[in-house]
Amino acid sequence: MSSVPPLRVLFLDVFGTTVAQIPPVADELCRAAKEALDSKTSSISGQVRSKAMQMSCDQWVDLVINWNRSEEEFVHDSKAKHGNVDWKEVDRRRISSLQVLLANRGLIVLRLKPGTSELSVEEEGSLWNEFQLAHLGRIWHRLPPWPDTCRGLEMLNTRFTTVGLSNTYQELLNSLVDDSNIPFKHVCSSEMFNSYKPNPKVYLGAAEKLGVKPEDCALVAAHLGDLKGAKACGLYAIYVERPLEEKDPELREEKIPDLHVGEDEGGLVALAERLGIRSD
Structure with a gap:
């Protein structure tokens, strides 16, 4: 994994990426x-x-x-x-x-x-x-997490600060995550930044809130448009494909992701393993 920078924070898109919709x-x-x-x-x-x-x-x-x-x-x-x-x-x-x-x-x-x-x-x-x-x-x-989400996050939490970063309001996000028992260490909604991904205010505001630089962070998402916005702000782009989630398939030609987990490759558990975290 020498090509992966020394990341500290993983921001994860919520709707579609960590919960199925x-x-x-x-x-x-x-x-x-x-x-x-x-x-x-x-x-x-x-x-x-x-x-x-x-x-x-x-x-x-x-x-x-x-x-x-x-x-x-x-x-x-x-x-x-x-x-x-x-x-x-x-x-x-x-x-x-x-x-x-x-x-x-x-x-x-x-x-x-x-x-x-x-x-x-x-x-x-x-x-x-x-x-x-x-x-x-x-x-x-009341959307359910993908089958790999909770286990994958538990693995990722052993090395990174994981943050749910979603285009929704904080009350809904807190309720959804609590009801689903998704083990994010933090959650941030776009409401906090009075904006909406892919506006840079969301990615940069979230990094500032965590006290880290953009280059210390990655965005994990099932949407290439979201990843494109994050990458333009200096974040590492991790594409975790999910069924029926890609809204902009034409962006595949731009080769946006720095790391790519295919749709049938194990989701967040596979991501953790690729980042060098062993599954017990």
Whole structure:
């Protein structure tokens, strides 16, 4: 491992890199749809029922990918327009964007609330009601770690300071990490720096908060755009590929990672081993 610099801190992206997001969210929506279709008390219309029964696993995955992308676009737009992000509004936005995505696929029926420009779910005929959609809209608060995450972090913690570094707000990040028992030594949200990765303020601010120089740090991420931003700030770039997570496949041509763990190579456990940490 002579090519790896003497790192002190590993910043790890959270959503997609240390916790799974696309597969478990798609699985939960698929299970919830089956439960609704099997319910004897539901009032799903024949047309909605037919469309829901025809939804394949791949179609649920595609919906989730678009759902996640819409949230990211909202955050970027909010930051650009207002110089700040209302993270509570992001949570509300997730629910409303899910409603729109489902309505576009004919799975729920939306109506304008009388005298307003707000949309509401027409419970009669829809696959889910508003209460059920609010619960589904908070899936992102209860995502599971990848199978290798906790063990890999335990190994990495023997040599490095590990820090979850995420584009979210601190309350959600703390709750997610606590509920999943992910053994980060520290967690930092982009809310702390009033910015959003890949803005340099996040990477450099996180390094400053830990009292280290950028060259003492690495970013571990499943997203090349994130790694590109970190590398431009002087951080070492470690690419841990995860299923369905790469948003910018065209960046593969730029050869951004300094170290690369392939999708089927063992995730964070494999990373620890490549960094010279033996698994007991």
